[in-house]
Amino acid sequence: MPTVTFDKATRIYPGGTKPAVDALDLDIADGEFLVLVGPSGCGKSTSLRMLAGLEDVNGGAIRIGDRDVTHLPPKDRNIAMVFQNYALYPHMTVADNMGFALKIAGVNKAEIRRKVEEAGKILDLTEYLDRKPKALSGGQRQRVAMGRAIVREPQVFLMDEPLSNLDAKLRVQTRTQIASLQRRLGITTVYVTHDQVEAMTMGDRVAVLKDGLLQQVDTPRNMYDRPANLFVAGFIGSPAMNLVEVPLADGGVKFGESVIPVSRTAVDEAAAAGDRTVTIGVRPEHLDLVGEGDALAKDGGKGLAVTVNVVEELGADGYVYGTAKVGDESKDLVVRVSGRAVPQKGEVLHVVPRSGETHVFSTSSGARLSD
Numbered sequence: 580m581p582t583v584t585f586d587k588a589t590r591i592y593p594g595g596t597k598p599a600v601d602a603l604d605l606d607i608a609d610g611e612f613l614v615l616v617g618p619s620g621c622g623k624s625t626s627l628r629m630l631a632g633l634e635d636v637n638g639g640a641i642r643i644g645d646r647d648v649t650h651l652p653p654k655d656r657n658i659a660m661v662f663q664n665y666a667l668y669p670h671m672t673v674a675d676n677m678g679f680a681l682k683i684a685g686v687n688k689a690e691i692r693r694k695v696e697e698a699g700k701i702l703d704l705t706e707y708l709d710r711k712p713k714a715l716s717g718g719q720r721q722r723v724a725m726g727r728a729i730v731r732e733p734q735v736f737l738m739d740e741p742l743s744n745l746d747a748k749l750r751v752q753t754r755t756q757i758a759s760l761q762r763r764l765g766i767t768t769v770y771v772t773h774d775q776v777e778a779m780t781m782g783d784r785v786a787v788l789k790d791g792l793l794q795q796v797d798t799p800r801n802m803y804d805r806p807a808n809l810f811v812a813g814f815i816g817s818p819a820m821n822l823v824e825v826p827l828a829d830g831g832v833k834f835g836e837s838v839i840p841v842s843r844t845a846v847d848e849a850a851a852a853g854d855r856t857v858t859i860g861v862r863p864e865h866l867d868l869v870g871e872g873d874a875l876a877k878d879g880g881k882g883l884a885v886t887v888n889v890v891e892e893l894g895a896d897g898y899v900y901g902t903a904k905v906g907d908e909s910k911d912l913v914v915r916v917s918g919r920a921v922p923q924k925g926e927v928l929h930v931v932p933r934s935g936e937t938h939v940f941s942t943s944s945g946a947r948l949s950d
Contacts, residue, residue, distance in 0.1 A: 581644030
């Protein structure tokens with residue numbers, strides 16, 4: 580399977596002044612599952628449609644393997660697209676839907692049947708091949724749409740939010756099936772979603788877009804552990820990372836009643852930019868509770884006081900949604916606690932970031948500072 584390259588690819592819609600996709604530079608490896616993720620209007624679907632040939636490219640280039648496909652029509656790109664709404668023909672059987680593109684291409688009936696039956700086995704659709712789409716569930720229809728793409732044996736799969744019409748349980752089940760199917764077939768895949776949990780669980784790498792600009796592209800683990808800027812930090816992770824603006828102090832930053840050590844380089848970079856504060860990022864699971872007898876409390880530091888507003892109990896874990904006073908502002912925070920020791924609404928907890936688990940960002944630029 581070939582690579583896919585976006586080389587400063589830009590799309591400006593007619594009548595618009597701001598690019599929907601702005602000089603996108605992205606290399607997708609042979610056989611890779613890459614997920615494009617971001618909020619509505621960030622340019623992810625436009626990027627996919629540019630690759631499919633459904634949107635014009637106003638600047639830069641797009642290559643599939645060694646071929647420049649920037650201005651080729653969709654039929655000449657050897658790609659297959661799976662849409663959000665399945666786009667099945669209601670009057671055709673499952674088998675006819677899956678084999679329709681091959682029929683149009685003039686492939687003989689025996690070959691079409693062989694490929695359809697093969698795809699049916701892979702997708703567990705064999706017993707449904709003679710049914711019409713209306714007799715299938717949403718998940719089964721999505722698998723038919725996948726089958727239609729598979730039988731064409733394309734060089735690249737494009738998937739535009741294919742799970743958004745499914746209920747929550749089926750979405751989890753189907754995303755596992757799609758990820759394992761892609762790994763088995765080894766077809767280079769570009770997958771668009773607004774759901775960052777989907778992105779983190781399915782992709783070999785994840786590319787985060789905002790306002791048409793690529794923010795970061797990395798493995799899910801690296802993106803979670805080292806977000807490149809404040810936007811990625813707040814977008815990736817569920818619940819989201821806590822982001823708190825705090826003043827610089829001797830030896831680190833002031834976090835409530837405690838001074839939290841951060842790298843000297845990060846402090847120097849912030850000072851060089853003229854910042855008197857930095858924004859600290861802490862995942863909910865990396866905020867530790869401070870008790871009266873803890874060493875930190877005895878040293879005079881109680882961290883940040885958080886008033887509990889809501890507790891979300893999930894069995895093994897619980898998430899505390901609370902409010903903390905940071906400077907003159909009230910800040911919402913999320914803290915993960917043990918499901919066996921859940922605090923009550925109105926209770927005040929004192930929390931500190933776990934050592935080595937803080938992220939430091941420039942308050943002015945939003946960029947990650949060295950750590």
